[in-house]
Amino acid sequence: MGVLAWLKSQFILQLLIGFVFVVSGLxxxxxxxxxxxxxxxxxxxYRRINTRLSxxxxxxxxxxxxxxxxxxxxxxxxxxxxxxxxxxxxxxxLNHNFEIDFLCGWTMCERYGVLGSSKVxxxxxxxxxxxxxxTWYFLEIVFCKRKWxxxxxxxxxxxxxxxxxxxxxxxxxxxxxxxxTQKKHQISMQVAESxxxxxxxxxxxxxxxxxxxxxxxxxxxxKAVYDVTLNFKDKENPTLLGIVSGKKYRADMCVRRFxxxxxxxxxxxxxxxxxxxxxxxxxLQELYEKEGRFPGPTIKPKRRLWTLLNFLxxxxxxxxxxxxxxxxxxxxxxxxxxxxFLLFLIIASxxxxxxxxxxxxxxxxxxxxxxxAKKEN
Numbered sequence: 001m002g003v004l005a006w007l008k009s010q011f012i013l014q015l016l017i018g019f020v021f022v023v024s025g026l027x028x029x030x031x032x033x034x035x036x037x038x039x040x041x042x043x044x045x046y047r048r049i050n051t052r053l054s055x056x057x058x059x060x061x062x063x064x065x066x067x068x069x070x071x072x073x074x075x076x077x078x079x080x081x082x083x084x085x086x087x088x089x090x091x092x093x094l095n096h097n098f099e100i101d102f103l104c105g106w107t108m109c110e111r112y113g114v115l116g117s118s119k120v121x122x123x124x125x126x127x128x129x130x131x132x133x134x135t136w137y138f139l140e141i142v143f144c145k146r147k148w149x150x151x152x153x154x155x156x157x158x159x160x161x162x163x164x165x166x167x168x169x170x171x172x173x174x175x176x177x178x179x180x181t182q183k184k185h186q187i188s189m190q191v192a193e194s195x196x197x198x199x200x201x202x203x204x205x206x207x208x209x210x211x212x213x214x215x216x217x218x219x220x221x222x223k224a225v226y227d228v229t230l231n232f233k234d235k236e237n238p239t240l241l242g243i244v245s246g247k248k249y250r251a252d253m254c255v256r257r258f259x260x261x262x263x264x265x266x267x268x269x270x271x272x273x274x275x276x277x278x279x280x281x282x283x284l285q286e287l288y289e290k291e292g293r294f295p296g297p298t299i300k301p302k303r304r305l306w307t308l309l310n311f312l313x314x315x316x317x318x319x320x321x322x323x324x325x326x327x328x329x330x331x332x333x334x335x336x337x338x339x340x341f342l343l344f345l346i347i348a349s350x351x352x353x354x355x356x357x358x359x360x361x362x363x364x365x366x367x368x369x370x371x372x373a374k375k376e377n
Contacts, residue, residue: 004246005246008068008069008245008246009245009246014244014245015345016315016319017064017068017244018244019318019319019322020060020311020314020315020318020319021057021060021061021131022131023318024056024057024060024314024317024318025057025130025131025135026130026131028053028054028056028057028135029131029134029135029138031053032050032053032134032135032138033138035049035050035053035138036138044166047140047165047166047167048166048167050116050138050139051116051117051139051167052116053116053135053138054115054116054117054135054138054139055115055116055310056310056314057131057135058106058110058115058116058118058135059110059115059306059307059310059311060307060310060311060314061103061106062103062106062107062110062115062307063307063308063310063311064103064243064244065100065103065104065106065107065243066107066303066307066308067303067307067308068243068244068246069242069243069245069246069247069248069249070246070248071104071107071238071243071248071249071250071251072248072249072250072251072300073104073107073108073251073253073300073301074250074251074252074253074298074299074300075108075253075255075298075299075300075301076252076253076254076255076293076294076295076296076297076298076299077254077255077256077257077296077297077299078296078297079297079299081226081255081256081257082299082301084224084257085108085112086112086113086114086168087168088168088223088224089165089168089169089171089218089221089222089223090169090170090171090222090223090224090225090226091170091171091173091211091214091215091218091222091224091225091226092105092170092171092172092173092225092226092228093173093175093211093225093226093227093228093274093277094172094173094174094228094229094230095176095180095202095203095228095229095230095281095285096174096176096178096179096180096204097179097180097202097230098230098232098237098238099238099239099240100238100239100240100243100249101230102172103240103243104230104251104253105118105172105228106118107303108253108301109170110304110306110307111301111302111303111304112301113168114167114168114169114170116167117165117167117168117169117170118169118170118171118172119139119140119141119142119162119169119170119171119172120136120141120142120171120172120173120174121142121144121155121171121172121173121174121210121214122136122141122142122143122144123143123144123145123146124143124144124145124146126143127143140158140161140162140165142154142155142158142159142162143158144210146177148209155210155213155217156213156217159213159214159217159218160217162218162221163217163218163220163221164221165221170226171214171218171222173210173211173214175206175207175208175210175211175274175278176188176203176204176205176206176207177204177206177207177210178204180202180203180204184204185204188200188204188205189205191205192205197275198275198279200278200279200282201282201285201286202281202282202285202286202289203278203281203282203285205275205278206274206275206277206278208270208271208274208275211270211271211274212267212270212271212274215260215263215270216267219260219265222260223259223260224257224258224259224260225257225258225260225263226255226256226257226258227255227256227257227258227277227280227281228253228254228255229253229254229281229284229285229288229294230251230252230253230254231251231252231285231288231294232249232250232251232252233249233250233251233252233292234250236249236250238251252288252293252294254284254294254295254296325341326341329341
């Protein structure tokens with residue numbers, strides 16, 4: 001295990017994994033672009049194709065979590081709830097505290113067969129991010145600028161378009177709107193005090209507009225809301241860079257299922273319901289801080305081989321010609337070719353690091369606390 005851990009920490013292996021992800025992603029994006037000709041003829045077929053293409057890309061990141069780092073994910077829920085996983089359209093509410101919270105969500109999506117069709121209400125800036133934003137665009141992800149006056153028409157149109165989606169989807173909502181930091185929390189609690197709302201200790205005040213709008217637009221399609229509260233053993237603060245380096249984490253996820261019939265249709269009452277939900281989530285986090293676990297029974301869903309096999313397929317396809325080319329370059333003895341290849345490696349490493357940087361908490365920009373941001377609630 002010592003040798004294996006050492007190998008995982010080597011930059012060259014991490015770079016090769018990044019190379020496979022980036023190049024396979026560009027190939028997938030190109031195929032997705034070509035698939036657009038199908039949309040006017042058969043939207044259902046277009047969606048099924050792009051669901052599987054998206055799975056082929058996202059499952060590589062899940063592979064890093066499950067097989068490369070060996071991170072364990074434990075569910076705190078009952079079997080009646082788990083039996084419904086992957087068999088209904090749902091909205092997921094997840095706390096936004098960690099760099100890899102989306103990966104923990106994706107690994108559950110993968111294990112229950114909905115990774116390729118998973119959705120999210122994403123910030124518009126991500127649309128410009130290569131691979132991630134481009135893949136989401138073809139997957140009909142709803143992008144918003146966090147300014148309701150500008151987002152209203154786009155969000156309503158995008159959500160309503162998903163009503164007849166042919167694959168079961170888990171629609172992820174980060175209701176806090178941005179990742180938790182102490183500065184944002186201080187601002188958020190000032191807003192809570194001004195509105196007469198109970199203060200939260202471990203969460204930001206939820207922005208209700210996205211949740212109530214999603215509930216309204218997907219009414220009749222979505223069957224339940226899965227509330228997920230995530231934390232990590234030993235108070236660790238995991239990072240994507242840690243996952244890439246092979247570091248193992250232990251994630252605990254408390255999952256509660258709420259049938260849509262229990263959630264008020266009225267917008268104000270629905271918003272009040274969401275505030276109450278986050279007060280309950282805060283209590284769950286308080287309990288975890290004290291006892292190191294969430295209440296209730298535990299379930300450990302098994303990881304599947306598909307993520308590993310998918311990565312091995314792309315690695316075999318892309319690394320063989322790369323290694324052969326690198327060998328030919330170095331035995332050629334040409335200084336120009338060697339320098340050019342080394343320059344390519346440097347550019348590739350920077351590109352991979354920039355993609356990782358998108359997830360880092362300290363680099364996630366936000367307008368949280370601005371007058372416009374406050375109006376969204």
